[in-house]
Amino acid sequence: MNVPIYLDNNATTPMDPRVLEAMLPYFTSKFGNAASRNHPFGWVAEEGVDYAREQVAKLIGANEKEIIFTSGATESDNLAIKGVFEMYKDKGNHIITTVTEHKAVLDACKHVEKLGGKVTYLPVKEDGLVDLAVLEAAMTSETILVSVMYGNNEIGVIQPIKEISAIAHKYGALFMTDAVQAVGKIPVDVNADGIDLLALSAHKIYGPKGVGALYVRRKGPRVKVTAQMDGGGHERGMRSGTLNVPGIVGLGKACELCGLEMESEAKRLSALRDKLESALTVLEESYVNGNVEHRLPHVANISFKYVEGEGLMMAMKDLAVSSGSACTSASLEPSYVLKSLGLSDDLAHSSIRFGLGRFTTEEEVDYAIDVTLKAVTHLRDLSPLWEMFKEGIDLNSIEWAEH
């Protein structure tokens, strides 16, 4: 076993060597521009792109004509939200999303607000899920788009997508989902789930960075988005720019592999995740964040009360994990996702996210358990809050000097 151990697979994943192998020829011998229609170099590149388009479409139950290649999910989110707003603003100016979305969605919505759109940011329940009654109450005749992420990047909860899309459609709105964390990890089907637009990314599914896709429904209804970049009219006019052929080929291969291995991987990873979680929640005052039934197989987000996340990560020095603490940011604000679950700031500061992946072994998980147990114990020995808790002092009774 080599250290450090990578347990931050929600941030990015290592590329699968099989993906790299598929990509390599497209850097050198098959280097053509996929838009060059008049010679074999272009044809070969185009064939690679077309095949990748089929591979991506198959993974999400779409038609290959519905796949728009982009530079990644941030671009896909931007294209979907700003593009739908521009295309449909005569029909209505209202968009609904949630407070736990990725920043790419939240900031694209803020941009829409600047353009005169109205955006409702739905709260979530304590378990991180959208309250369907609250969603329905927010729908108006002006609502053109509902955008709710499929699986959350910090806590892994899976939203009730079918129910959400049904509500959106009942009121004549389109449904978009940022499915970056879900695609390739759990079954996603754009037709069964009622999805009109879907953003995905290659580097979260063992593909390369810098490439992603936006699914745009063509039938029932035919969805259009206004291009956000002007140029050669690539990707059915929705996304100009010479195609990143090696990246696209890699994304296609990554999707194919996920489709083949998803079922067994989900079982393996959820078993490892459950092992990690049950071993760590043996510690007093440790809490799993988010709904534990409806969630992705590979994510565990745990708060260890009375220790601070960044300090804790320093003690877990051979483990690459992430924390909801934001001690390094000037604002000192902890994770907005955890706070929106109603977690107090101190619990949000005390959280660690473990993200398992395709290359995570049981030996690594055992090591992570050992290191984490020791680190939490070490830091609690140093923590005045832990000492007060043990003495039975109510921390809320103390007048803290906020700084």
Next chain:
Amino acid sequence: MAYSDKVIDHYTNPRNVGTLDKSSHKVGTGLVGAPECGDVMRLQIEVNDDNVITDAKFKTFGCGSAIASSSLATEWLKGKSIDDAMKIDNMDIVEELALPPVKIHCSVLAEDAIKAAINDFRVKNGLEPIEIEKVHH
């Protein structure tokens, strides 16, 4: 973000972790910060009849730099007179630990903790608390 060797040293082998008897009139206790902000320091000093700090202990909830700042502070306090302890400036800690700008607040908290402990000791012994400038916040 990479930590300096000195921060790592204090974090890995923190000096003077522990608790002094806060009911003793010889002991001053400073508890600063807030759990919501992700930083709480408790620093305690024990002072002899000559106004010299004979012992110092800390416990800190916070990041590595906060732990290192308070560990260093206890090391510096031992053997110092109260007057000299008052002169410890947060920038001395920043310099010693090579703290980056985003971690300067950790050193500020350590300075606040020293002053709060000294004032607790003074008040317990019938002296006026020293006015503390809150310019850093």
